[in-house]
Amino acid sequence: MHRGPRMRSGGIKWSLLVFAVASALLYLGSIKTDVRTHSERLQRAHHNDSVRGLGMLKRMEKMETDISRLLNLMNKMGKKEAVADVEVKKERKVVRKLFPNSPLFGKWGDELSEQEQKEAEELFRRYGYNAFLSDRLPLNREIPDTRPPRCAEKKYPADLPTISVVLIYLDEALSIIKRAIRSVMDKTPARLLKEIILVDDHSSNEDLKEKLDEYITLIHEEHPGLVKKVRHSEQLGLTQARLSGWKVAVGDLVAILDVHIEVHVEWAEPLLARIKEDRTVIVTPVFDRVNYDDLTVMPYIAAADAFDWALWCMYESFRPEWYDLKDESQPGKSPSIMGILVADRKFLGEIGSLDGGMKIYGGENVELGIRVWLCGGSIEVIPCSKIAHIERAIKPYLPDFSVMVKRNALRVAEVWLDEYKHNVNIAWNIPLENHGIDIGDVSERKELRKRLNCKPFQWYLDNVYPLLDPLRDLLGYGALMNDLKPDLCIDQGPVPGNTPIAYPCHYYSPQYCYYRTDGQLYIGGIKSHKYNSNRCLVDLGSGAYPGLYECKVARQKKFNMLWDFEQDRPIKNRGTKRCLEVALDGDGNYKLVVQQCSGQSWKIQNLIPTKTIS
Secondary structure, eight states, rough: OOOOHHHHHHHHHHHHHHHHHHHHHHHHHHHHHHHHHHHHHHHOOOHHHHHHHHHHHHHHHHHHHHHHHHHHHHHHHHHHHHHHHHHHHHHHTTTOSSSSTOGGSSSSTTOOHHHHHHHHHHHHHHSSSSSHHHSSTTOOOOOOSOOOOOGGGGOOOOOOOOEEEEEEEOOOOOOHHHHHHHHHHHHSSSTEEEEEEEEEEEEGGGGGGGGHHHHHOOOOOHHHHEEEEEEEESOOOOHHHHHHHHHHOOOSSEEEEEESEEEEOOOHHHHHHHHHHTEEEEEEEEEEEOOOTTOOOOEOOOOOOOOOOOOOEEEOOOHHHHHHHTTTTEEEEOSSSOEEEEEEHOOOOOOOTTTTOOOOSSSHHHHHHHHHHHOOOOOOEEEEEEEEEOSSOSSOOOSSSSSHHHHHHHHHHHHGGGGGGGGHHHHHOSSSSSSOOOOOOOOHHHHHHHHHOOOOOHHHHHTTTTTTTTOTEEEEEEEEESSSSSTTTEESSSSOSSSOOEEOOOOOOOOOOOEETTSSEEOHHHHSTTTSSSSSEEEEESSSSSSEHHHHHHTTTTOOEEEEEEEBOOOOTTTTTOOOEEOOOOOOOOEEEEEEEESOOEEEEEEOOHHHOO
16 A cells, blocks of 8 residues: 555665666776776786786676676666656556545645555544654754844844743644754754753653653753653643743743744744843744645744734734834734743743643733733744744644633633723623633732732733723623514624624624614624724614624714614614514514514623723
8 A cells, every 4th residue: 555655765766776886887997997007007017917907807897797787787677667656656646535625635645545645634633733744754854944034144142041942742743742852952052952841741642652752862862961851640731831841941041832843043042132131021933834734834924912802812913113113123012922932931930920720721821911011021022033833723632722711811801901801701702790610719810910019901001002992881792682582683694794684592703792882783793902893783774674884884974873772672773763673574584674663672691880881
């Protein structure tokens, strides 16, 4: 079943062998010429010596004849091999595709045999990236230098601080871990690299035990003690893994990275130099994306690490003053940080390191970003430091991360967001009180905030992240249900499209509604940022059906977009005086309509007390 790859490998071996023999033949010919010339000289001087010289010449001529015959034979065999290789390639081009719908094989794997496809797909489902290909790539493969051009011209101080590199993982492919280690070793100056710390969050892969230890032992033959290994006795999650690495680190600085990365050339120096200037700055490199299917590197431009009110991470433009510099190699201020960070090891401890109360995945990086800004530090993205990071199709911890991100987000809100903490509830569509989600004990983190004399969250909104919409003027949020048909909810309807509908209640984001004090009624989610536009319910004034338009557009076109609504009362348009109701159509289905008010009432899932929004 592996005939194809062996034939290609065999063809290469034959070619190399033919080349070696031909080279030997040419070398032998040059020696023969030297011997013939020397023999002629000897013939004129000493007969016996010349006889010996001529005898050597004849033996070499015979050897040359034998090698020529061998070379001809090998050439013939090589041609047969080449023909066979072409035939195999032709044969392999029509191999049946076993997984036509797998994201792994969209643009990769056309030449794989069926057995190889099975192996590749099995590894892909296990790891979320192409481990089959990774196992066949060099550990020290070259990746493109994607830094801004000015970065290559920069000079850094010789006396930079040392760095401990923490690589955290759970059930990763062995070749991925080896490549990360090799990448860090090859592209970090030895005088700066204090150690590499592997933190295993209780992996089950056998490969990550003895085989990984053997690789570490091999490294230690040349770099004694460079690689340390920490293994959790039970699975504790990403935050705890990062904490474990930080606790054992001894370098001046600590870099906390995922293990499915490769660092670019001169990745460390700009990070170390910036922290040398200011130890209270926590920095992050710019990620390039490594495709999970073909493992090629896709360059990303520098951007701020941001978040929405659900505390999901996102990329965002830097503040205008960064672009005014007209130098894309300069550091940029960032509201938050992604999972990869570099910090002064002691300063990170002084501000509370990471919140050990976070579980599994999500929110810990946003919490760190907010805390650093509020408690005396800052966050920067360093464009001259690039790290290639695999965007996994599947993550190992949970099938649905939203449950844990929601829980962790509520924990962050309780400690740091002050009067804006309810915005997290709104973003996740959960009640303000008695939501039943255990966020753990936050007393220690609140005491930390008090001890560090941290600023209020309002300062963060005013000075660090003014692009966040404070959402001050909401009266209610969640699904809107009609009393005539309580199992029907207002739904945004088909997208793209401008017609909301009545649809069986499922309570997911297409049915999230938001009623504001000014009378606007959003349907289909609410945006967290001032630069975004929400979609407003409107009564077009004619026709039986309501519309759904971007609020800016509705305002420009003077659509009737303001409504009067109280819990368990009608929803009435202020301009047309018509009500939003449901009505049966000719097929016996309920439609969402605007019509003369008949007394139908609506109920929204969650009400916000007036004192909360004042």
